[in-house]
Amino acid sequence: MSIQAVHNEALLLAAAAKGDEKAFAALFHAYYNQLGEFVYRIVDSRDLAADIVQDVFTKIWLMRGELPLLDSFTGYLFVLTRNYTYNCLKKIARDRRREELYAEMTIRTMPGPVDNEYLSLLERAVAQLPAQQQQVYMLSRLKGLKHKEIAALLGLSTETVRKYAKLAIRSVTRFMRAHAAVLLLLTLKNHS
DSSP, rough: OOOHHHHHHHHHHHHHHHHHHHHHHHHHHHHHHHHHHHHHHHHHHHHHHHHHHHHHHHHHHHHHHGGGGSHHHHHHHHHHHHHHHHHHHHHHHHHHHHHHHHHHHHHHHHHHHHHHHHHHHHHHHHTSSOOOHHHHHIIIIIIIOOOOHOOOOOOOOOHHHHHHHHHHHHHHHHHHTTTHHHHHHHHHHHHO
């Protein structure tokens, strides 16, 4: 992808380097849409793309004193945005995998009689979710469907499914952690 430079970029960079917020805002507005579209093609989420572009510009503001030293601001902007985007995706993948591992480990480490208690608690956690979050959670976790498949099945956007899945996982995890003491007591009782 090639980022189109603005005609007065050098002047804006020099002014922003000196702390001129209006010049920095002009740079932000000049490049925001181009970067947003670039990031969106990678992450397939308008909200995440907007967050990433804002974070990139926050980093640029923090190192604004070095802006006039750059040979190619647009090249720097592209590389910084690309790297930040990939790092965000890696973090999201790590977090998602960590949550999945936590859930798997919890299920595997429960002794026999507690399995039923755990599953009952999990059912209660899922039951307290809003209806569409329940559907997304069940289709994702129990049926193993991908977000795009769930979106097509439920007539929702992939972004909405992703949002519902994230909210559902957080809510279920919070519920299970809040009730973990009950499971621990049952485990201890069954082992004594």
